[in-house]
Amino acid sequence: MGKTAIEVTNLGKKYAIGNSINAYRTLRETISEKISINKKQPQTSEVLPDYIWALKDVSFKVNKGEVLGIIGRNGAGKSTLLKILSRVTEPTEGSVKICGRVGSLLEVGTGFHPELTGGENIYLNGAILGMKKNEIESKFDEIVSFAEVERFIDTPVKRYSSGMYLRLAFAVAAHLEPEILVVDEVLAVGDAEFQRKCLGKMSDVAKQGRTVLFVSHNMSAVLRLTNKTLVIDKGNLLLQAPTTKAVDYYLSRGLTQEGQRTWQPEETDQKSHFAPVSIRVLDKKGYVLETVRSTESFFIEVEYLVRKPIKGLRVGIYLITSRGEFVFTSFDTDDPEKFESYAIRKAGLYHSRVKVPANILNGGRYLVGINASSYRIKTYFHDEQALAFNVDPSGAPGTQWPESRLGPIRPAFKWEIKKIKNANK
Amino acid sequence: MGKKDKDKRSIIKPSHGWAALNLRDLWLYRELIFFMTWRDLKVRYKQTLLGASWAILQPFLTMIVFSIFFGTLAKVPSDGVPYPIFSYTALIPWTLFSKALQDASRSLVANRHMITKVYFPRMILPLSSVMAGLVDFLIAFVVLLGMMWYYKISPTVNVWVLPLFLLLALITAVGVGLWLSALNVLFRDINYVLPFLTQFWMYLTPVAYPSSMIPTEWQVIYALNPMTGVVEGFRWALLGTGQPPGIMTLVSSIAAVVLLISGMFYFRRMERLFADMV
Numbered sequence: 220m221g222k223t224a225i226e227v228t229n230l231g232k233k234y235a236i237g238n239s240i241n242a243y244r245t246l247r248e249t250i251s252e253k254i255s256i257n258k259k260q261p262q263t264s265e266v267l268p269d270y271i272w273a274l275k276d277v278s279f280k281v282n283k284g285e286v287l288g289i290i291g292r293n294g295a296g297k298s299t300l301l302k303i304l305s306r307v308t309e310p311t312e313g314s315v316k317i318c319g320r321v322g323s324l325l326e327v328g329t330g331f332h333p334e335l336t337g338g339e340n341i342y343l344n345g346a347i348l349g350m351k352k353n354e355i356e357s358k359f360d361e362i363v364s365f366a367e368v369e370r371f372i373d374t375p376v377k378r379y380s381s382g383m384y385l386r387l388a389f390a391v392a393a394h395l396e397p398e399i400l401v402v403d404e405v406l407a408v409g410d411a412e413f414q415r416k417c418l419g420k421m422s423d424v425a426k427q428g429r430t431v432l433f434v435s436h437n438m439s440a441v442l443r444l445t446n447k448t449l450v451i452d453k454g455n456l457l458l459q460a461p462t463t464k465a466v467d468y469y470l471s472r473g474l475t476q477e478g479q480r481t482w483q484p485e486e487t488d489q490k491s492h493f494a495p496v497s498i499r500v501l502d503k504k505g506y507v508l509e510t511v512r513s514t515e516s517f518f519i520e521v522e523y524l525v526r527k528p529i530k531g532l533r534v535g536i537y538l539i540t541s542r543g544e545f546v547f548t549s550f551d552t553d554d555p556e557k558f559e560s561y562a563i564r565k566a567g568l569y570h571s572r573v574k575v576p577a578n579i580l581n582g583g584r585y586l587v588g589i590n591a592s593s594y595r596i597k598t599y600f601h602d603e604q605a606l607a608f609n610v611d612p613s614g615a616p617g618t619q620w621p622e623s624r625l626g627p628i629r630p631a632f633k634w635e636i637k638k639i640k641n642a643n644k
Numbered sequence: 645m646g647k648k649d650k651d652k653r654s655i656i657k658p659s660h661g662w663a664a665l666n667l668r669d670l671w672l673y674r675e676l677i678f679f680m681t682w683r684d685l686k687v688r689y690k691q692t693l694l695g696a697s698w699a700i701l702q703p704f705l706t707m708i709v710f711s712i713f714f715g716t717l718a719k720v721p722s723d724g725v726p727y728p729i730f731s732y733t734a735l736i737p738w739t740l741f742s743k744a745l746q747d748a749s750r751s752l753v754a755n756r757h758m759i760t761k762v763y764f765p766r767m768i769l770p771l772s773s774v775m776a777g778l779v780d781f782l783i784a785f786v787v788l789l790g791m792m793w794y795y796k797i798s799p800t801v802n803v804w805v806l807p808l809f810l811l812l813a814l815i816t817a818v819g820v821g822l823w824l825s826a827l828n829v830l831f832r833d834i835n836y837v838l839p840f841l842t843q844f845w846m847y848l849t850p851v852a853y854p855s856s857m858i859p860t861e862w863q864v865i866y867a868l869n870p871m872t873g874v875v876e877g878f879r880w881a882l883l884g885t886g887q888p889p890g891i892m893t894l895v896s897s898i899a900a901v902v903l904l905i906s907g908m909f910y911f912r913r914m915e916r917l918f919a920d921m922v
Contacts, residue, residue: 234920306656306763308919314657321763329761332683334690339683346679347762 223318224399224430225281225304230313232274232299232454273299277313277456279449283398284428288445288462290435290469296454297434301401304432319398319430322348327388333377337368337387340376344391358394365416366390386413393420399430415623418444442466442613443621466613478509478608492529493591493599496522496568500587500608510609513580513629519587520572523600525564530593532564534571537588537603538580546585546627549573581629582612663912669765676764680772684747685779699780700787703735710735714852723854723885729791733882734851734875736788737813740781741871742842744814747773748821749828749838756922766915767908770821774814781810792882800884809877812900816870819903826907826914829922850875854886867892870900 274296281287291297302308304315305323330347331340341362345355363369366387368379376384402421422444425431435441441448441462448465450458458468478500487494499507501518511517519536535550551571552558588603612618616631689695707728714720715727722730748770752759755769792799828834849871850858858866866872873896879885 302760302919303656307760309916310656310658312658314655316653316655318653323762330755330758332687334687335683339686343679343683346676347758347764349673349764352675 222283223280223316224283224285225318225432226316227277227279227304228314228316230274230277230300230303230315231272231311232296232303232308233270233311234273235270272454274303274310275454277451277454279456279459281430281432283318283430284425285447286425286431286433286445288433288435288441288448288465289451290441290448290465291451295451297451298403299454300451301403301432301434305401317399320349321399321401322392322395322397323401324389324392324403327385327392331376331384331388334375336375337363337366337372337379340387341391344388345395348392348395349397350395354396362387362390362394365393365420382413389413389417393417393424397429399432400424401432403434463613466611478511478606479507480606487600491599492525492527493532494524494526495589495591495600495602495605496524498522498587498589498606500606501572508608510611513582513610513612513615514577516574516577518572518574520570521589522568522570523591524568525566527566529564529599531562531596532591532593532599533558534569534589534591536573537586537590539586539588539603540583540627544627546580548590550590578615578631579628580610581624581627582610582615583627584609585627659916661913662909663915665908665912666765670767673764673768677768677772677775680768681775684772684776688776696780696783699783703732703739703784704787706739707732707735710852720853721857723856723879723883725797725883725885726795729788729795729797729883730854730879730885731852732788732791733878734849736781736784737810737874737878738846738849738851738871739784740777741813741817741874742846743780744774744777744817745820745824745842746838747777748817749824749834751821752825752829752918752922753832759922760919766918767822767911770825770911771818774817774821777817778814788882797883799882800880802881802884802888804881805889806878806881809874809881812870812877812897813874815904816874816900819900819905819907822907822911823903826911826918829914829918845869845871848872855892856886863892864895867895868899870896870903872896873900 277296277300289297289300299308301323303310304317305321307323330344332343335343338359341359342352342355346352363372366383366389368383368387371379371383376387379387400421418440421431421433425444431444433441433445445462448460448462449456450460450465450469458465460468479497480499481497482495484494498519498521500509500511501520502508502511503516503518508517521534521536523534525532533550533552535548535553537548538546540546551573552561585608586604587606587608589600589605590598591600592598612624612629615629617624617629689698692698694701710731711728715722715731720727751769751773752766758764759766759769824834824838846852848866848869855863855866855872855876873889873893876886877889877893880888
């Protein structure tokens, strides 16, 4: 304990963009490039390809036995960092000192061959991940039972359901015993039960005193598993702090993915009296968010164009869980007074915004649907999957127990506990 | 713990120019070579009608075509043994070599999902593609034994050196395979070059004709093609034709080793680009 497991110093990774990364080079190009450089020499600045720094000046230290979270939006450089740490790709500058064997779960099932059976793939995949044959042999049964595929172990994996495939793949990787484990988003897939199992396995690994680097979009998983977290954006390390602080910073800075959708004019019916323009999820301060916190109120805003006056128009939203259950439906003219005052919606550009109070939604992913209609007359626009966003339950009632709660809502109820009678001795 | 730590400490930093061969890593991952070879074998003839008979059919049918056109019609000399067995003896190491070339040069691109996700010495991929061809070679070799029995030719006393010539073929295949696979990551032209390359190379190798047809003053240059040494060696050890190993074999061996070592260094130099370029 206390010893450094990973020390990253001024790490940078440059990627060429444009021609040289997309198109494969052909010999002709290389030869003609060489020739043209030789002919016209003072041209270097133009010849240089465009590049971007996927990672720049990143430095941090991880102690042995520490579980470090890494958060940032897509394309922030998290995966590049993990790829460098697991030696898949080389950095352009800087260095990493690593003490111990690194096992990576950059993607589960790497090297799985569809024609081979489950058992054969365990050996193959294990060897690719760096396990020795006898190591795999000794863990074989454990892997099979963790993956719950006992009956199908002699079946080619191409006949597996995607769930079985994934469970098997994760099981192999999870039984690797490196001193440093690098995990990227594996938990984003699989059903809730399996996710729980994976998280359990990961915290076991951490408890055994091994170092874990954990990249995830799942804030509650990061909060549960890690004590320190890095926030990365556009290749830069923005913050390195205790996880609660880092998650707060990440969520409040609006570093999450855009929780917004816009419709191009050509996507909508040109003849309709109603056309959606955009829909977004906003926090209290008006920042567009993809992940909102369960403990804070937020807004859902629909912007739309009314081309010709519409009688009795109501614009509303559905909230639907990722499993397709409706949580609620609400219209902007639910209130009888509003219904009266907007009896006819005149032409113009509008927005209808609804405030969703704090402590309503449980953690998870939700879909927002739009319905614009006049009751019993016409539905002008209907889209049950207009936008998706996440709710992060950290800090919600009951999060002291690290388990996921059933049900789409997670209200903060007032409970009363009263002793009625002393126990009889 | 303390002693273990020392072994496992490593530093990741940008490398420049020529890299060390890092054979230690290759040794640590030796089991992966075995598993990848085994995977290639398991999968190779899945969903084919004829299965492993393809390993025999390819050289065998070529032998028949050669026997008709070169042996019977063009009357190419065959060092005093029946033409079919003369050409088949050369065709089995040649098939091993040309298939190894094909599989190895595509191995990196074909396994790009592994290269971009997990670290392991990349050299394992072309290596195991070459190894997988060995099983086909052995199957085809059994047929050769059958043919020798049919033509009543018994192997010479020199047959014990045959494994050395097989090794020479493997060294050549790995050497060229390393070059081509690394080049293929950067330049997909290799895919188009390959069919021509194998065809030309076969004409440069005494597969369909004996090397005694080459004028003596050219023979040393001719032997720069390591496959010349392999094919001549096979015929000498099994059929007793041609020259015993001499200057030509030496030249071929040196050429093969040069190919292997240069291939390994080039591969290692390019390896760092694979994950980003493949």
